[in-house]
Amino acid sequence: MEKFVIHGTGPLEGSVRISGAKNAALPIMCATILTKDKITLEDVPELKDVTLLTEVLRGLGVKIEHPEPNTYIFDASEITNTTTGADLMSKMRASFCVMGPLIGRMGRTENSLPGGCAIGTRPIDLHLKGFRALGCSVRTEHGMVCAKTDHLKGSTVYLDFPSVGATENIMMAAVLADGETTIDNAAMEPEIVDLSNFLNKMGAQVRGAGTSTIKIKGVKELHGCRHQIIPDRIEAGTYMVAVAATGGNINIENVITSHMRPVIAKLKEAGVEIYENGDTINVISNGTIESFDIKTLPYPGMPTDMQAQFMALATLAKGTSVIIETVFENRFMHVDELNRMGANIRIDGKNAIVQGVHKLRGGKVRATDLRCGAALVIAALTVDGKTEIEDIYHIERGYENLIEKLEGLGAHVVREG
Ligand code: EPU
Numbered sequence: 001m002e003k004f005v006i007h008g009t010g011p012l013e014g015s016v017r018i019s020g021a022k023n024a025a026l027p028i029m030c031a032t033i034l035t036k037d038k039i040t041l042e043d044v045p046e047l048k049d050v051t052l053l054t055e056v057l058r059g060l061g062v063k064i065e066h067p068e069p070n071t072y073i074f075d076a077s078e079i080t081n082t083t084t085g086a087d088l089m090s091k092m093r094a095s096f097c098v099m100g101p102l103i104g105r106m107g108r109t110e111n112s113l114p115g116g117c118a119i120g121t122r123p124i125d126l127h128l129k130g131f132r133a134l135g136c137s138v139r140t141e142h143g144m145v146c147a148k149t150d151h152l153k154g155s156t157v158y159l160d161f162p163s164v165g166a167t168e169n170i171m172m173a174a175v176l177a178d179g180e181t182t183i184d185n186a187a188m189e190p191e192i193v194d195l196s197n198f199l200n201k202m203g204a205q206v207r208g209a210g211t212s213t214i215k216i217k218g219v220k221e222l223h224g225c226r227h228q229i230i231p232d233r234i235e236a237g238t239y240m241v242a243v244a245a246t247g248g249n250i251n252i253e254n255v256i257t258s259h260m261r262p263v264i265a266k267l268k269e270a271g272v273e274i275y276e277n278g279d280t281i282n283v284i285s286n287g288t289i290e291s292f293d294i295k296t297l298p299y300p301g302m303p304t305d306m307q308a309q310f311m312a313l314a315t316l317a318k319g320t321s322v323i324i325e326t327v328f329e330n331r332f333m334h335v336d337e338l339n340r341m342g343a344n345i346r347i348d349g350k351n352a353i354v355q356g357v358h359k360l361r362g363g364k365v366r367a368t369d370l371r372c373g374a375a376l377v378i379a380a381l382t383v384d385g386k387t388e389i390e391d392i393y394h395i396e397r398g399y400e401n402l403i404e405k406l407e408g409l410g411a412h413v414v415r416e417g
Pocket of ligand 1: 122124127162163165166303328370398
């Protein structure tokens with residue numbers, strides 16, 4: 001069994017460069033289906049999820065070159081298949097993002113229904129509502145969801161919740177529709193803005209990304225371009241919380257600081273010093289954490305993808321912190337694992353009540369999902385002694401070169417198995 005073995009080594013010191021954002025790269029890779037021309041993407045993080053999505057895209061007929069690390073060239077001149085089966089879909093939920101571009105380019109797509117996952121049931125009703133509004137007939141049968149249209153037509157879609165994936169899928173279908181589409185109550189995440197910028201480079205006419213109303217004027221065809229993926233705000237936040245927990249002084253390089261507002265605000269409440277300088281953030285912590293409260297929300301609120309990491313920090317705070325998860329229904333899988341390390345966390349519905357303890361202890365724990373894994377790594381870095389984290393494939397789905405980056409900050413992490 002592959003695992004990380006981490007020995008707490010005290011304060012983190014040094015610099016770390018943030019990689020391209022996983023959650024921006026995945027939908028943008030799917031959007032390459034929308035043109036027959038070649039697309040070059042730079043700063044694509046080298047992650048398991050990226051490799052899996054290249055398999056999905058190759059299965060559809062997309063030719064992919066990988067001339068150097070973090071650079072991929074996509075050639076979707078021929079789409080030979082519009083179906084993604086259960087084997088790939090079950091390995092990566094984000095494969096569902098091929099549906100919008102396939103509808104835009106081919107007028108049809110058949111996908112195995114993505115199931116629930118460790119963080120909740122994660123329905124796709126809002127994606128399907130959008131496809132129907134654009135004129136698709138959508139059927140779900142035998143575990144497949146099939147969408148088909150002879151005439152993709154712009155329309156108005158109101159999202160009952162600002163779903164990131166639904167906003168992306170509807171945008172990618174609508175860019176080649178006849179007429180104008182409006183998405184109301186759209187997600188406003190930076191990854192949506194990156195997708196919009198990319199689509200516009202391809203010749204699309206998308207306006208309003210980053211606000212709650214996105215307008216898309218359909219065009220006849222899109223063309224090739226080169227695009228650099230934005231830095232990963234969740235990876236940056238994870239290193240910021242790590243140094244808050246261990247104490248120390250690190251520079252986080254290649255960040256868009258405006259994307260980090262909720263994380264910066266909350267760390268300052270916890271007593272951490274933060275200085276912004278261009279695309280670098282300097283984080284200084286003496287290791288003493290004040291308690292804080294968190295409520296996860298769609299952007300620009302506190303990202304749900306930072307909730308587990310902040311909970312790891314709260315376990316070591318002076319006093320009681322309350323963490324409320326409002327985005328996902330069941331994103332508290334890390335609680336049992338942190339409690340196994342000596343934390344004092346109680347769940348009450350959507351709330352976690354975290355009573356700070358003086359020290360966590362090592363032992364064997366399990367990454368139940370990506371951000372749970374990140375929280376356990378942070379917790380392990382604070383322990384006097386050894387922690388073994390199992391099921392690290394979850395962590396490797398989302399953090400590029402985690403071991404090298406942590407070692408560069410003076411941590412002692414070994415991958416075994
Ligand atoms: N939802 C619905 N119906 C839908 C779609 C979503 O009810 O049709 C609900 C979900 O069940 C969930 C909430 O809406 O409770 C938010 O889901 P959303 O669609 O916004 O999330 P997503 O697109 O599935 C992306 C990220 C997640 C991140 C969320 C929220 C990617 C590939 N994934 O998921 O990233 O947590 O947005 O910001 O972009 C991660 O990186 O660890 C991760 C899980």
